[in-house]
Amino acid sequence: MDPTTPSLWERFRKYFVSYADLDFALDISRMRFADDFLTQMTPQAERAFGEMAELEKGTIANPDEQRMVGHYWLRDPQLAPNPELRADIEETNARIKKFAADVHRGVITSESQEKFAHLLLIGIGGSALGPQFIADALGSSNDPADIFFFDNTDPNGFDRVFAKMGDEIASTLVIVISKSGGTKETRNGMLEAQAHFEKAGLDFGKHAVAVTGVDSDLDKYAEQHGWLARFPMHDWVGGRTSVMSAVGLLPAALLGFDIDDFLAGAAAMDAHTRVPDVRKNAAMLLALMWYYAGNGRGEKDMVILPYKDRLALFSRYLQQLVMESLGKEKDRAGKIVHQGIAVYGNKGSTDQHAYVQQLRDGVPNFFVTFIEVAKDRATSRFEVEEGVTSGDYLHGFLRGTRAALYEKGRESITISIPEVNARQVGSLIALYERAVGFYGSLVNVNAYHQPGVEAGKKAATRLLELQARARKTLPKAPGQTAGELARALKADPEDVYHLLCHLAANDNSIGRTAAEEPAREQFFSR
């Protein structure tokens, strides 16, 4: 902003990397690292390049599950470590395109020979975040279908989607996505949808497609119930990097997006970021900036601010990709490190009106990543003032906020892309996938497993078992408190209390008496 600081222009020229074929640029000049930082980090970066090369060749990179990690092969099947894998990718992609084309041409139709005009995607985590992001980023009103999601196990959430869809379920294709086939939220959503279709006199199987591991419970269920199709999830693709497998490609193709462009954009970014040259490698520079910002210990949150409505869900996508990959208790040597980087953000300039106050003035526990999209709109230019468009304002707010934050010592990265299309979205995802992998190497954590997610699920399973036992133990009339019931069940009174409160709120056969405090409430079955 200040014309008396030519050094910023010099720094911009020095720390600006662009890829002409993608019209992509990364600007790290507003991160205040010292000029020798990149040189200092080169040995670690070299190691990360080496590890990534091994991973791409097919080493076992997820030792917990003894798996290869192959999401890079999905967009460049020639790189797959053996011909079987390569054929598997190519055949799956060909089947996806054929299936989508058949749906669009009305070769594959609903029971009543209607064209499928709506999609209901049932999945959670890696099986929903990618499809949600690309549907929002690339969708338009001319698409051959619109899309609804079940991404939770909230009964009212299911009901709300059903209410929105109304009679349209008759022309709805349901995509059930679960790698293991055992994810309870997805299983529940599938059972609820199936019941809803049956109530409407529709044969669920004639509307359903599965994306799941070969021979998983879901795979078998879909086969037994004569579903329209089944597409494989390869065991060497993790959920959070599955958007270029059938998980993301099937819904994308059905929505009419160009999946070849999507894959080609990722492949082009991969080609650039595979080059083991720190200063030209945007993924490595990103990883190094995260390392610099948080001292390699995640001390700063990553605030993602795309100045474009269509990219508003990118931060949610990145929350999973970054936090599940990097949020680890132990490093690869088994040392307790409590790594990770917190990610949040929605979109600019909207978020300026929500929390730039804190970013500029408040606790300096973050760095920002601005994402700029050069092209404002596809329709004709509209001026809100002489010579000035809404898009000029959007751009001005991005640059103005970047400057206002910098003035106060708040650092930022700026990524520029030409527009939001399948190719560019593919390239952005590929960039972050590789940056996350590199950062994992830099801080020596395994970015490809998730040992911490089981505990909550196991605890939930134990609670549901306790709920079943508690139901049976309830007296037929008031008289027992949670504490008394817990003693009989040899269980924790707090667990028993909460389970019974929840049952009493939802099951007429369970009663609860009011009392001054939880320990005195009494529960019974009617």
Added chain:
Amino acid sequence: MDPTTPSLWERFRKYFVSYADLDFALDISRMRFADDFLTQMTPQAERAFGEMAELEKGTIANPDEQRMVGHYWLRDPQLAPNPELRADIEETNARIKKFAADVHRGVITSESQEKFAHLLLIGIGGSALGPQFIADALGSSNDPADIFFFDNTDPNGFDRVFAKMGDEIASTLVIVISKSGGTKETRNGMLEAQAHFEKAGLDFGKHAVAVTGVDSDLDKYAEQHGWLARFPMHDWVGGRTSVMSAVGLLPAALLGFDIDDFLAGAAAMDAHTRVPDVRKNAAMLLALMWYYAGNGRGEKDMVILPYKDRLALFSRYLQQLVMESLGKEKDRAGKIVHQGIAVYGNKGSTDQHAYVQQLRDGVPNFFVTFIEVAKDRATSRFEVEEGVTSGDYLHGFLRGTRAALYEKGRESITISIPEVNARQVGSLIALYERAVGFYGSLVNVNAYHQPGVEAGKKAATRLLELQARARKTLPKAPGQTAGELARALKADPEDVYHLLCHLAANDNSIGRTAAEEPAREQFFSR
């Protein structure tokens, strides 16, 4: 979870506060504060109670703008410090109800005498986040209207909403919300909408309503152009606490929500949290937990996890309320403190699949607020296994995750509400509004101003002025680089470079030559 820890049950009983009239409960037992913490903090809490009492009486609480801060009066006009304010609130609310009823009964219609069946709300920050949250939380398929938003200045974002609305704009009521009437994003959205309506042969003014400060530019514009109605934004209501003014009430009433219940829920929570008794005051307990978690310096992020789809936008609402209120450079004595608390989160159990890995195992820089909703659904019970519903799973995941985090030393607060309705949403908002006010007192920052938000806007304005000058300076053929143009303009070359790149991407009359690096690119006008 562990039956051998009876102390957790005792702690739960001790640190559990409930309000029977709201069926509301707050459980702070899984925050590991010492038993004397609340006693130790009582003097500061007492001061905060006193300051809040003064604020509610009408002291100037925003000294920057010499304003009272009166959002508590909105739901209990009797508390307003003078009869004029009271009458103002009551009249505005009565006018809102009458206007909405007239729209619903078809007394106020579109130009073509159609009932208004759609709303387009144009606003940003406090003028959009509240309406977005309540529309998503309370909306159903039976509502008398659906709602679209312009909450940015993204041209493609406008186009996308227009494309979705299609011909329905003929039966669309547009609500333009801007307190100052000068917010550029909102002004731009209004101009774009006006042009779009005119292109469709519709008289924009006959579809438009303004919510704005009396005599603001927007107010005058609406009057001059014969808009359907104008509703006031009082100067004593801040944007981030405006959801119970016309900003939130007008769209809520038009959507068919019960605004009396919404206000009554807030008033009921206010009544409880006005009581200056630390142990019974849920808002003070929340504020004290934030203080405890982050050592009064915002050292931990606030992760908001409502286990209910309808509350997924609550965290975005709270991002503004918390971060804009508390993210301050200086305390009230003028000392540099860099306060604030970062807020993020979406919904459970969905987010478990995104980042519970990091929450449980990774960097321990957060505390969680779980929000439990007792009632699963309004429709009939559906079992996914014998005796078990999707809602039992949702509840099990909440409790299981809470336990799994606690095992690893990660702390959490749990709020319980009976269901997501207007009354409960009103009470939740009131709870957080007061907690934020209390926390401001505890850490001695002014929670009611936002001095840091102007810098980015001013920088953007300077850039747009520079853009206009740069346009005029451009040569008619290639030959000038950004650096050369900047010297002529006495401006920063980086600014000039980015402005011209953006123009070249969007205005055919501006040309840009490709080059190896930014400093060599040349710009010209055609």
